[in-house]
Amino acid sequence: MKALISETLASVNELIATVNHKKDPIVKLYIGGYGPGIFTVGGELTRVASPSFLAAHPTLPVLYAAGELERGWLTAYTTQGALSPLDERPSEGDSPCHVAVHPSGSLLAAANYGDGTASLHRLDERGAFTGDPIVLRHVGSGPDIDRQAGPHAHQCVFHDDVLHVADLGTDEIRRYRLDGAPLDPITLAPGSGPRHLAFDGDRLYVAGELDGTVTLVEGERRTVVPASRDSGQNFPSHLQLDGDFVYVANRGPNTVSVLRAADLSPVAEVPSGGDWPRHFAITGDRLYVANQNSGEVIVFTLKDGVPEPAGQAYEVPSPACVLPV
Structure with missing residues (x-):
C-alpha cells in the first residue's frame, strides 16, 4: 500500500x-x-x-x-x-x-x-x-x-x-x-572508495562504493567480502550495524545484504523493492x-x-x- x-x-x-x-x-x-x-x-x-x-x-x-x-x-x-x-x-x-x-x-x-x-x-x-x-x-x-x-x-x-x-x-x-x-x-585498499562506515567498539565496518565490498577493520587486520552475491556491477551505499548483523544497500543489484557482524559471513540478500537503494534506516x-x-x-x-x-x-x-x- x-x-x-x-x-x-x-x-x-x-x-x-x-x-x-x-x-x-x-x-x-x-x-x-x-x-x-x-x-x-x-x-x-x-x-x-x-x-x-x-x-x-x-x-x-x-x-x-x-x-x-x-x-x-x-x-x-x-x-x-x-x-x-x-x-x-x-x-x-x-x-x-x-x-x-x-x-x-x-x-x-x-x-x-x-x-x-x-x-x-x-x-x-x-x-x-x-x-x-x-x-x-x-x-x-x-x-x-x-x-x-x-x-x-x-x-x-x-x-x-x-x-x-x-x-x-x-x-x-x-x-x-x-x-x-x-x-x-x-x-x-586502493580503489575501494570508502563511502559509509559503522563502529562496534574497536571493530570498524566500511562499505566500499568503488570495489563493491564490505571491509571489517580490526587493528591491522582486514577482512574483505563482496557486499552482494550478485555477479553484476555493484556500488554499495549505506551500511548500518544492528545487533549481530551488518546491513548494506547495494546499488546495481538493488538489494539489501545481511552479514554476520562477527565475521561478515552472508546471512541473506533481499530485493530493495525499487531501483538504486541509496540509504536505509532501522528502527x-x-x-x-x-x-x-x-x-x-x-x-x-x-x-x-x-x-x-x-x-x-x-x-x-x-x-x-x-x-x-
Whole structure:
C-alpha cells in the first residue's frame, strides 16, 4: 500500500510533503533527497532546498539538513509541530552529502563531497550554530581516475571523541580530534572508495562504493567480502550495524545484504523493492529503504534479522536519506 502525499508548492526544488503514516504512530520519519525536498511522515508542510542528508540532535527537538549545492549550506530546524527554521550557515565546502551530531549535542560535522572538505560547527544550548567553524581540508587521490582525482568526503562519524571522515577519493578514513587536529588515517585498499562506515567498539565496518565490498577493520587486520552475491556491477551505499548483523544497500543489484557482524559471513540478500537503494534506516523491527531512482521508500519488517516486505511504500521523488526520530 502506497501512502498519499500532499504537495502544495510549485517549485520542485523547494517542496516538502507530508505523508500520513498510520501503522507506526510512535515513529516520526523524515525523508530527504534530491527531488522535492524533505518529506515529513506525520508532520506538516515547510520549505527546504536539496536536503540530501538529515541528522537529529540527540537531546533537543532540532533537525539538521545538508543542502547539497555547489556552495553548500547547513540548515537547522525545530521539530516541535511543523518544521521551523532555526539557523543556517555555509557548510564550508562544495556539495555537502552528510551531517552528523556529536552525542553531547555540542558539535555538528559536515562532509562536503565536491571538494573533500569536512567541517566542524559548534552548537549552542538551543541547537543553533555558534562561533567560527573548523574547516578540515584534505589532499590526495586514488587509482580510479574518473572517481578519485581528488578527495571526496562522504560521511562523518563521531566515535570515542574522534571525528572519522570516510574519503571515497583517497581510500582513507580520515581522523581528527574534536579541535580539528589531524590524527593518523585508517588506510583501505586502493580503489575501494570508502563511502559509509559503522563502529562496534574497536571493530570498524566500511562499505566500499568503488570495489563493491564490505571491509571489517580490526587493528591491522582486514577482512574483505563482496557486499552482494550478485555477479553484476555493484556500488554499495549505506551500511548500518544492528545487533549481530551488518546491513548494506547495494546499488546495481538493488538489494539489501545481511552479514554476520562477527565475521561478515552472508546471512541473506533481499530485493530493495525499487531501483538504486541509496540509504536505509532501522528502527525497532522496521527497515526503511530509500530507492532513489524509482522514487519510493519501501518498508520492511525484520524477522530474525532478515528483512521481509511489510506491504508499505511511500512515493517520494529521488529519496536519498531516511531518518526515524
